Amino acid sequence: MSKELLKICNFSKTFGDLAVLKDISFSVKEGEVVSIIGPSGSGKTTLLRCAALLESVEKGDLSYGDLQVCVQGVYAGKNVLKDAKNRFGFVFQNFHLFPHYNVMENVTKAPLLVQKRDKKEVEEMARQLLKKMGLSGKENSYPCELSGGQQQRVAIARALAMKPGILFFDEPTSALDPELTQEILKVIRDLAEEKMTMVIVTHEINFARNVSDRIIFMADGYIVEEGEASSLVDHPQNERTKEFLAFISQKG
Amino acid sequence: MDYASMFSELLKGLLVSVEIFFLTLLFALPLGLLIAFGRMSKNCIVANIFRVYISIMRGTPLMLQLLVCFFGPYYLFKIPLASSYRFAAVIIAFSLNYAAYCAEIYRSGIQGIPAGQYEAAGVLGFTPVQTFFRIIFPQVVKRVIPPVTNEVITLVKDTSLAFSLSVMEMFTMAKQIASAHTTMIPFVAAGVFYYVFNFLVAFGMERLEKRLDYYR
Numbered sequence: 001m002s003k004e005l006l007k008i009c010n011f012s013k014t015f016g017d018l019a020v021l022k023d024i025s026f027s028v029k030e031g032e033v034v035s036i037i038g039p040s041g042s043g044k045t046t047l048l049r050c051a052a053l054l055e056s057v058e059k060g061d062l063s064y065g066d067l068q069v070c071v072q073g074v075y076a077g078k079n080v081l082k083d084a085k086n087r088f089g090f091v092f093q094n095f096h097l098f099p100h101y102n103v104m105e106n107v108t109k110a111p112l113l114v115q116k117r118d119k120k121e122v123e124e125m126a127r128q129l130l131k132k133m134g135l136s137g138k139e140n141s142y143p144c145e146l147s148g149g150q151q152q153r154v155a156i157a158r159a160l161a162m163k164p165g166i167l168f169f170d171e172p173t174s175a176l177d178p179e180l181t182q183e184i185l186k187v188i189r190d191l192a193e194e195k196m197t198m199v200i201v202t203h204e205i206n207f208a209r210n211v212s213d214r215i216i217f218m219a220d221g222y223i224v225e226e227g228e229a230s231s232l233v234d235h236p237q238n239e240r241t242k243e244f245l246a247f248i249s250q251k252g
Numbered sequence: 253m254d255y256a257s258m259f260s261e262l263l264k265g266l267l268v269s270v271e272i273f274f275l276t277l278l279f280a281l282p283l284g285l286l287i288a289f290g291r292m293s294k295n296c297i298v299a300n301i302f303r304v305y306i307s308i309m310r311g312t313p314l315m316l317q318l319l320v321c322f323f324g325p326y327y328l329f330k331i332p333l334a335s336s337y338r339f340a341a342v343i344i345a346f347s348l349n350y351a352a353y354c355a356e357i358y359r360s361g362i363q364g365i366p367a368g369q370y371e372a373a374g375v376l377g378f379t380p381v382q383t384f385f386r387i388i389f390p391q392v393v394k395r396v397i398p399p400v401t402n403e404v405i406t407l408v409k410d411t412s413l414a415f416s417l418s419v420m421e422m423f424t425m426a427k428q429i430a431s432a433h434t435t436m437i438p439f440v441a442a443g444v445f446y447y448v449f450n451f452l453v454a455f456g457m458e459r460l461e462k463r464l465d466y467y468r
Contacts, residue, residue, distance in 0.1 A: 003339045039326065052375055053374075053375075054371055054374065054375065054388060082377060085374075085375060085376070085377040086377060088375075089375070090372075090375040092368060092371070092372065095369060096366075096368035096369060096371060096372035097372075098369065098372070098373075098387055099391065099467045099468060100391055100467050109376075109386065110376035110377060113378065113386065114376060114377040114378060114382075115377075142467045143467070144467055144468040158376070159325070159425060162376065162377070
């Protein structure tokens with residue numbers, strides 16, 4: 001049995017009076033691809049951001065493998081959090097590349113400054129990652145000179161350069177037009193084939209169905225339904241899930 | 253008085269003006285950053301202290317601040333006035349005043365950086381110090397060059413206020429020569445010097461701006 005890389009238990013979070021996460025529990029095993037779908041405002045992005053320590057929860061446990069990051073809403077010390085950040089990578093909806101660094105620097109700065117790795121090794125790895133992302137020859141370009149799809153691929157390379165155990169994607173294609181969306185989905189599909197562990201918040205239901213092992217459907221801060229990807233999409237059990245999928249397919 | 257000796261007197265004054273200019277920049281630019289941090293502090297007592305500081309510095313005349321800096325130690329603490337303190341008082345008053353303006357410029361620059369930059373640096377494991385100096389500050393510099401240029405140009409002209417403490421900078425010199433020889437020429441010459449000085453400043457800042465033009 002493969003080991004659990006991420007475990008979330010009973011996450012609860014509120015923004016003022018609004019409860020955005022209500023008693024959420026799920027875990028991710030090594031090599032697994034999990035997609036989180038659901039209507040806007042269902043809490044899926046917040047869940048991912050809480051897992052990535054970009055926001056904190058009020059109740060619940062969070063652990064990365066053997067690393068206990070949060071127990072009943074109480075977070076561990078600085079060093080543990082720093083360790084935890086080495087275990088996941090995060091790809092944002094709006095890329096958030098560093099505009100004053102060129103592509104190469106965007107990818108290599110964190111491994112060099114944070115992980116203190118060897119410069120030659122990091123640059124060699126960065127070149128290979130960029131090649132894999134179809135960005136060879138763009139090493140010295142600046143983010144403003146790239147298309148949205150290229151920028152997002154740099155962002156993925158930047159996340160992978162840290163050698164994370166898990167990669168989080170927060171609606172990675174929502175800022176892109178359909179053509180560029182396919183570009184990014186292909187990259188994620190390739191990563192899935194290499195057994196990269198990933199958690200993807202997405203609106204691309206068909207993509208989620210094809211690429212994921214498991215899909216989690218969220219609504220109103222709850223996990224409404226969770227299951228094997230194709231069976232959840234093709235034969236949803238819950239009324240709320242059926243409604244959402246019907247609405248999406250109508251729109252599509 | 254012949255023109256040659258008039259110009260040599262004015263040039264001597266210009267050197268003092270230039271000295272005030274560079275020393276003020278040297279102290280005010282970094283001090284402004286510290287004040288900006290204070291003003292943005294999450295501790296509301298600290299933030300309010302700096303808010304009041306900026307408010308006073310911007311709300312009262314620089315000439316008044318010069319006089320307070322020079323005469324304050326005597327009237328408040330009975331410390332005897334030393335003539336050698338004159339120049340230091342000018343630098344202190346200018347630095348404190350200009351730092352307040354710079355602080356607000358930096359603050360607007362820092363607060364204008366999208367939150368996503370902090371988040372991206374955060375998930376990559378950058379420490380807050382690394383995040384500020386590697387990611388945020390370089391972008392702030394680019395954003396604040398136009399408003400800082402404004403301040404620097406104003407500073408060139410404001411150095412003439414040191415005349416209120418009888419520091420022998422160019423304007424003080426011009427005024428002395430003008431009244432001693434009943435002539436307008438030193439004022440015209442001083443005006444040309446200030447203009448050329450500012451022309452060079454604007455040119456330099458524009459070059460700097462161009463050099464940072466490689467990204468948006």
